[in-house]
Amino acid sequence: xxxxxxxxxxxxxxxxxxxxxxxxxxxxxxxxxxxxxxxxxxxxxxxxxxxxxxxxxxxxxxxxxxxxxxxxxxxxxxxxxxxxxxxxxxxxxxxxxxxxxxxxxxxxxxxxxxxxxxxxxxxxxxxxxxxxxxxxxxxxxxxxxxxxxxxxxxxxxxxxxxxxxxxxxxxxxxxxxxxxxxxxxxxxxxxxxxxxxxxxxxxxxxxxxxxxxxxxxxxxxxxxxxxxxxxxxxxxxxxxxxxxxxxxxxxxxxxxxxxxxxxxxxxxxxxxxxxxxxxxxxxxxxxxxxxxxxxxxxxxxxxxxxxxxxxxxxxxxxxxxxxxxxxxxxxxxxxxxxxxxxxxxxxxxxxxxxxxxxxxxxxxxxxxxxxxxxxxxxxxxxxxxxxxxxxxxxxxxxxxxxxxxxxxxxxxxxxxxxxxxxxxxxxxxxxxxxxxxxxxxxxxxxxxxxxxxxxxxxxxxxxxxxxxxxxxxxxxxxxxxxxxxxxxxxxxxxxxxxxxxxxxxxxxxxxxxxxxxxxxxxxxxxxxxxxxxxxxxxxxxxxxxxxxxxxxxxxxxxxxxxxxxxxxxxxxxxxxxxxxxxxxxxxxxxxxxxxxxxxxxxxxxxxxxxxxxxxxxxxxxxxxxxxxxxxxxxxxxxxxxxxxxxxxxxxxxx
Amino acid sequence: xxxxxxxxxxxxxxxxxxxxxxxxxxxxxxxxxxxxxxxxxxxxxxxxxxxxxxxxxxxxxxxxxxxxxxxxxxxxxxxxxxxxxxxxxxxxxxxxxxxxxxxxxxxxxxxxxxxxxxxxxxxxxxxxxxxxxxxxxxxxxxxxxxxxxxxxxxxxxxxxxxxxxxxxxxxxxxxx
Numbered sequence: 001x002x003x004x005x006x007x008x009x010x011x012x013x014x015x016x017x018x019x020x021x022x023x024x025x026x027x028x029x030x031x032x033x034x035x036x037x038x039x040x041x042x043x044x045x046x047x048x049x050x051x052x053x054x055x056x057x058x059x060x061x062x063x064x065x066x067x068x069x070x071x072x073x074x075x076x077x078x079x080x081x082x083x084x085x086x087x088x089x090x091x092x093x094x095x096x097x098x099x100x101x102x103x104x105x106x107x108x109x110x111x112x113x114x115x116x117x118x119x120x121x122x123x124x125x126x127x128x129x130x131x132x133x134x135x136x137x138x139x140x141x142x143x144x145x146x147x148x149x150x151x152x153x154x155x156x157x158x159x160x161x162x163x164x165x166x167x168x169x170x171x172x173x174x175x176x177x178x179x180x181x182x183x184x185x186x187x188x189x190x191x192x193x194x195x196x197x198x199x200x201x202x203x204x205x206x207x208x209x210x211x212x213x214x215x216x217x218x219x220x221x222x223x224x225x226x227x228x229x230x231x232x233x234x235x236x237x238x239x240x241x242x243x244x245x246x247x248x249x250x251x252x253x254x255x256x257x258x259x260x261x262x263x264x265x266x267x268x269x270x271x272x273x274x275x276x277x278x279x280x281x282x283x284x285x286x287x288x289x290x291x292x293x294x295x296x297x298x299x300x301x302x303x304x305x306x307x308x309x310x311x312x313x314x315x316x317x318x319x320x321x322x323x324x325x326x327x328x329x330x331x332x333x334x335x336x337x338x339x340x341x342x343x344x345x346x347x348x349x350x351x352x353x354x355x356x357x358x359x360x361x362x363x364x365x366x367x368x369x370x371x372x373x374x375x376x377x378x379x380x381x382x383x384x385x386x387x388x389x390x391x392x393x394x395x396x397x398x399x400x401x402x403x404x405x406x407x408x409x410x411x412x413x414x415x416x417x418x419x420x421x422x423x424x425x426x427x428x429x430x431x432x433x434x435x436x437x438x439x440x441x442x443x444x445x446x447x448x449x450x451x452x453x454x455x456x457x458x459x460x461x462x463x464x465x466x467x468x469x470x471x472x473x474x475x476x477x478x479x480x481x482x483x484x485x486x487x488x489x490x491x492x493x494x495x496x497x498x499x500x501x502x503x504x505x506x507x508x509x510x511x512x513x514x515x516x517x518x519x520x521x522x523x524x525x526x527x528x529x530x531x532x533x534x535x536x537x538x539x540x541x542x543x544x545x546x547x548x549x550x551x552x553x554x555x556x557x558x559x560x561x562x563x564x565x566x567x568x569x570x571x572x573x574x575x576x577x578x579x580x581x582x583x584x585x586x587x588x589x590x591x592x593x594x595x596x597x598x599x600x601x602x603x604x605x606x607x608x609x610x611x612x613x614x615x616x617x618x619x620x621x622x623x624x625x626x627x628x629x630x631x632x633x634x635x636x637x638x639x640x641x642x643x644x645x646x647x648x649x650x651x652x653x654x
Numbered sequence: 655x656x657x658x659x660x661x662x663x664x665x666x667x668x669x670x671x672x673x674x675x676x677x678x679x680x681x682x683x684x685x686x687x688x689x690x691x692x693x694x695x696x697x698x699x700x701x702x703x704x705x706x707x708x709x710x711x712x713x714x715x716x717x718x719x720x721x722x723x724x725x726x727x728x729x730x731x732x733x734x735x736x737x738x739x740x741x742x743x744x745x746x747x748x749x750x751x752x753x754x755x756x757x758x759x760x761x762x763x764x765x766x767x768x769x770x771x772x773x774x775x776x777x778x779x780x781x782x783x784x785x786x787x788x789x790x791x792x793x794x795x796x797x798x799x800x801x802x803x804x805x806x807x808x809x810x811x812x813x814x815x816x817x818x819x820x821x822x823x824x825x826x827x828x829x830x
Contacts, residue, residue: 180707208698214684214691215691217691294710295673295712297674298673298675
């Protein structure tokens with residue numbers, strides 16, 4: 001009997017319609033935990049760099065975290081890994097919700113898809129009984145609608161369904177996978193699912209998940225819950241409301257959007273509206289949100305309420321979380337929040353990423369305004385901002401007309417359109433649209449995170465360390481007084497000395513070495529969360545979360561029975577980090593790709609930026625091109641990677 | 655018959671506060687695992703959240719008494735504009751549904767209020783306070799305790815009818 005893990009993967013060959021239940025290698029957890037760690041291991045071994053995203057040889061892996069399904073609060077994530085059609089690098093989007101725990105209860109740690117189905121199918125995993133079922137009746141159906149139809153068909157409300165909408169079927173590069181209140185949105189994994197002919201995966205489980213040291217784990221869980229309660233009564237002072245509490249930002253709860261609407265850019269990441277948040281807007285938006293939101297809801301086994309059921313007259317009900325309530329409004333320059341809730345409903349049914357998609361839409365209208373895209377591409381497009389955005393969303397998802405080009409994202413669309421369009425695709429890193437943030441002064445920590453993040457998404461790297469210095473020493477001292485999360489006491493000093501202006505301020509403070517330390521800590525927490533299946537909103541993303549590097553080893557050990565200490569866990573993090581990096585290096589990632597958009601900050605410091613990258617690579621044990629060295633790989637017992645990189649001529653013996 | 659004081663344990667369920675996280679199901683099944691907390695499986699839980707998010711239905715229901723027969727008719731409740739299914743508000747483990755049965759044996763499950771704990775675990779783990787715990791005392795007429803044989807006979811009577819049981823006993827006693 002294994003602990004925490006189910007011990008089996010499902011291997012599904014869609015081309016042949018073959019389904020196998022395969023025992024997992026029990027030693028893998030010791031080296032890579034689970035979730036992203038073991039997904040990456042499988043991808044590295046089975047998907048060579050020649051494999052294209054839409055090739056049958058590409059794998060699509062739905063992985064549970066190592067501790068998903070144990071009583072550990074908020075440990076519910078599904079980690080979906082494949083090759084991104086947009087970046088051609090590893091995509092590992094994640095979702096909360098209820099799907100991964102259900103898969104564990106069904107007796108599996110992962111579902112690994114290969115090949116392609118010639119007909120649209122859905123997968124029905126009912127414990128030991130697994131079927132590929134015809135989904136022709138679901139073709140073109142919405143992602144939310146599909147989940148409901150399948151539950152009805154299977155006559156069980158406890159079935160958990162992950163589904164794609166029309167965007168996934170049409171291989172739109174921003175297609176998401178939707179499940180309940182959650183979605184795995186970034187990097188086009190929904191397009192890969194659609195390409196493989198999978199409309200949905202329905203799961204129902206009735207088996208036990210065992211843990212190694214039950215009473216100890218229960219005590220640790222109770223401590224987490226106790227901490228969550230105390231933390232709720234004690235928001236972090238001197239930061240904006242959405243950063244003060246736990247959870248993924250409590251966007252459905254809070255109605256104060258001064259910070260997002262005035263600091264993030266509107267349109268195609270163009271304009272900051274510094275006086276947007278007036279009294280009138282504040283009242284109107286509060287009213288809109290409170291009438292649209294009918295209940296605040298959670299993911300599996302989590303006390304936070306990051307999502308909401310949203311219902312407005314004349315449209316079907318859906319669920320929403322995070323920042324997507326604002327992205328469409330801001331991209332379209334629409335000041336009525338109801339538009340955001342309404343268009344997000346259509347976008348959720350289509351199954352598209354709420355971050356990238358609005359930017360693609362705004363990008364299209366900028367190109368039209370600039371005369372780069374002629375009027376012939378916009379025949380039938382309404383004149384008003386709201387109507388325009390609905391219209392272009394339909395074109396993109398249906399891949400109709402100009403929508404077919406736009407559906408590949410701003411980077412690829414600009415390349416195809418030419419005629420100067422590339423200058424308008426100005427907010428990408430590694431070909432992927434970033435949050436619409438355009439700021440003044442370079443922040444060295446953020447420079448590194450943006451540049452080197454393998455997921456190309458800042459919210460999956462940041463957290464733990466405050467985004468900006470506190471104004472007074474008193475505030476700083478207060479902040480560090482109960483900062484038990486720091487891996488080392490030196491981080492407290494970094495923060496105490498960090499000033500808003502003068503010598504000890506951005507960009508030269510935190511210094512290069514300090515910035516590297518800080519980034520490494522933040523990355524470490526995200527990689528560990530992604531491997532154990534923990535929601536970032538309860539660990540790596542917010543300030544002062546219940547989980548940290550000091551309690552994780554005991555928790556992992558109590559749940560799995562593996563021996564674990566901080567040093568051991570840090571080594572596992574480094575192993576996963578290096579494996580993902582090596583995988584991407586093998587696919588052609590280079591130092592030249594590791595840079596934020598030119599206009600991300602107004603004030604740039606080319607020399608400092610090079611120093612930051614050099615120091616970061618050195619700290620990681622990589623060469624000056626960002627490639628893990630042989631020594632680093634051997635130290636992490638990853639000889640197979642260094643051999644492979646050598647064989648391919650990527651690493652040389654010198 | 656004498657009167658005796660009895661402690662009544664109450665779990666108050668505020669459906670408006672339920673966030674649908676199912677922590678109650680998880681921890682209930684873990685508490686009742688053997689050894690305690692060694693495993694969890696919501697299917698074994700004695701509380702289930704009837705969930706239909708798009709209809710805003712979030713209804714925690716506890717396992718009550720086992721019943722050998724299903725109801726002759728069914729009810730549908732419309733509460734506050736939400737329509738609940740025929741058996742959603744029922745606590746019984748019964749032949750008409752899968753709910754509240756051990757997945758392996760099919761034996762009925764029943765909430766025991768986590769005997770031995772100061773409050774039921776589902777309440778303790780419900781940080782949304784949809785589940786809260788109360789106790790009060792009530793005077794009740796004390797029923798005479800039935801002996802083991804009487805309980806057994808009563809079950810047989812329920813199942814086969816008094817006449818058949820009496821006939822059988824008469825036949826057995828003749829053999830004696």
